[in-house]
Amino acid sequence: MKRTLSFVVVLLVFFSIGGIANAYSFSIDSTNAVIVLPTTKVVNDQPLHINEDAIAGARLGAFLVLKGIRPSVYSTYVNVPVTYRSVIIPDNDQYYKLSETDMPDVGLTLGETPEGNKIVIAVNFSRVSYNSTSKKAQFGDRSVEIIFNENTTPLSLGGENTKLVSTVKDGKDILYIYSYEEKSDSKSLGSSVIVNGWKLYFHDIDTEQKKTLVEITYPSGIEKTQTLYRGKYYIMYVDSGGLEDFEVYDTYPSGRIETLLKEGAKKVLVFTPSDFFIGIGGTKQVTYEYEYYEKTKTYQDGDVYKGQWVWDIDPSNYIFTLYPHVDPDNDFPVVTLGEGDVLDLPIFELSISPVFEKDDNGDITGIEGYRFLRTVTVKKKVTVETTKANVVSDVNSLIITDEELSNLPTDKHVIIIGGWVSNKAWKILEQNYDSATIESLKNEIMNKGYVVAILDNPLNTAFKVIILAGKDYIHTKKAVDEFMSKA
Missing domain, CATH: 2.60.98 (Tick-borne Encephalitis virus Glycoprotein; domain 1)
Incomplete structure (x- = not known):
């Protein structure tokens, strides 16, 4: 009989009966229920349709398995890198200052001078060149400058509550x-x-x-x-x-x-x-x-802040400058950038990168200009529609015989399939419910042909005792179908 259940479960996966709305006030699936099938073979020399009841039970078991498989929506936040770009800035040997017009998403308050809350990010293009042999851009000493005052430091120097104090000591x-x-x-x-x-x-x-x-x-x-x-x-x-x-x-x-x-x-x-x-x-x-x-x-002047970026401190004007230092004889090499390379600025995830000119073959022939880049990480909500399976680990444990049921379980719903003649579990019902309740169930079966009864479990009212029984296997099948249509 349990082999029959396994076979029917596989078949029922291919047609949808799990999407029916639950008309009952309790939740039931394969993890919180047990089905009790009859084992009696012959009564008064008349064979009973035990196999048909078993098939009905197997269908119900498959239904309960599918009830535990539901659509589920999973949402989480992931960190996504986003890169903002400035316009292409041509190299005309000019002293260029980045503006919010050229890069609206720079995220900093920029200006021509480091006054008030403004900082200056400048490129001295007279110190930037193109090496036609290596086909790379070269940045010389102090080719880029970051200039700010004591109140507008863009650096991570200890948090928001930081005070910069400059002075002259020993010259x-x-x-x-x-x-x-x-x-x-x-x-x-x-x-x-x-x-x-x-x-x-x-x-x-x-x-x-x-x-x-x-x-x-x-x-x-x-x-x-x-x-x-x-x-x-x-x-x-x-x-x-x-x-x-x-x-x-x-x-x-x-x-x-x-x-x-x-x-x-x-x-x-x-x-x-x-x-x-x-x-x-x-x-x-x-x-x-x-x-x-x-x-x-x-x-102090010339100290390294980060990498090749060093300090120029002006105490008289309370101005501070960071620039890439180039001195190959003292371990500060020339900064060279090929295709895809960037010079990282030590502030606000900013960098600068050359935009190369190419011929029809894709070979680099020169430099069109330079772009500032800013790569930041933003949180993005990602929603995935998936399936959540709340099913019993061993499907065979979902069905037991009436001979295996010694009392009503206290931690599961129990579903009894078949009437009092074929299913010995009715003896358990008689031990737990009064005679009027039992007689009412029997009368409904005889008058209507079948019964779908849902009773509170007297041993634990959080669970139900469900009786699906008919005068014959055809009516028992009707009881099972009616329950499945509402569960």
């Missing part, structure tokens, strides 16, 4: 890069403020005199006790040589902060108590503000 132009943080908050008596190596512990808070006694622990571990007053500013710092100090100011010390940063101080903390009050529960509170600077990098 060399220097650039210090500081990370910057500011915060305002309040603390109660006995609590502490901890800022990157400093710890300020509030020993006493005087809300009348607007002052607080603070034990300060410095990054070195040294502890000092200070009285801090509302409205005054306290600078704690570690200078370029590693020495720690503490200074007091009546007004915001902007000049002193700038001096410390230009001197290359390693860490600078500016702290001020701004108010004193009594909080909830009578606790004494102090409101404070602080600024914190920490030196993260140091560059």
Whole structure:
């Protein structure tokens, strides 16, 4: 009988009965159901159509397998590279500055000069040439320039809260890069403020005199006790040589902060108590503000930023330039670009590439011009329509005989095919339901010819007991068909 099921399942895959809407309030498929078939062969010397009931059960089993195979839509986001291109820029030995007109998708605020929020990306084409022997473009020293001011750095130098400070030290132009943080908050008596190596512990808070006694622990571990007053500013710092100090100011010390940063101080903390009050529960509170600077990098003229890109620092005008340095004798080779090659700029995924002229044979004969390129990664939603299969791993386990059913299962729907004469599972029904229910089922079979009954499983009402039975195999088939049309 189980071999019959396997054969019919294969046949039924070829015609669609899985797309019928479910008219019942419960979900059923091959993973949460079991079919009980009759095994009785002869009753009162009359043969029963057991094989026909088995075929009906096999059809139902195949149907339940197909019920678990449903259309499914799978969506995800993938990273897709997108390349934007400028117009072709001819090489006329000019000093060219990239504009948003020539490249609308550049993603940067460009200008003729690095003023305000604008940066300059320039190509000195007098330092770019075509080598007819190698059939490649050559970029010489400082052939490309990226120019910006202290407020518009396009570089990844430590995040958004970054401060650039330039100065002259020992006759060399220097650039210090500081990370910057500011915060305002309040603390109660006995609590502490901890800022990157400093710890300020509030020993006493005087809300009348607007002052607080603070034990300060410095990054070195040294502890000092200070009285801090509302409205005054306290600078704690570690200078370029590693020495720690503490200074007091009546007004915001902007000049002193700038001096410390230009001197290359390693860490600078500016702290001020701004108010004193009594909080909830009578606790004494102090409101404070602080600024914190920490030196993260140091560059000087000629230092490498990335690859062959080096710094030109102009402290007097607060202007910074990055350019590709070419010096073959000192490990800075000539930059040569063939077909498909690019010179990567160290900002914003930008690059520049030659556009070659070719003859009718496809051989390179010269350079038409140059393009700026910008390749970025964008997230794109991808939707795939597929099939989701929620089916039993062993199809044969879907069908059992009435002799194998000793009680109603508590974790599955149970479908009993055949009437009380042919299917011994009716004895299990009689053990779990009252006689009135059983008699009602029998009467419906005798009057209508078949019954499609769906009862709550008394052992677990989350599952159903389904009876598909007829006076004969033809009517049993009708019961099975009716159930399949609604399930």
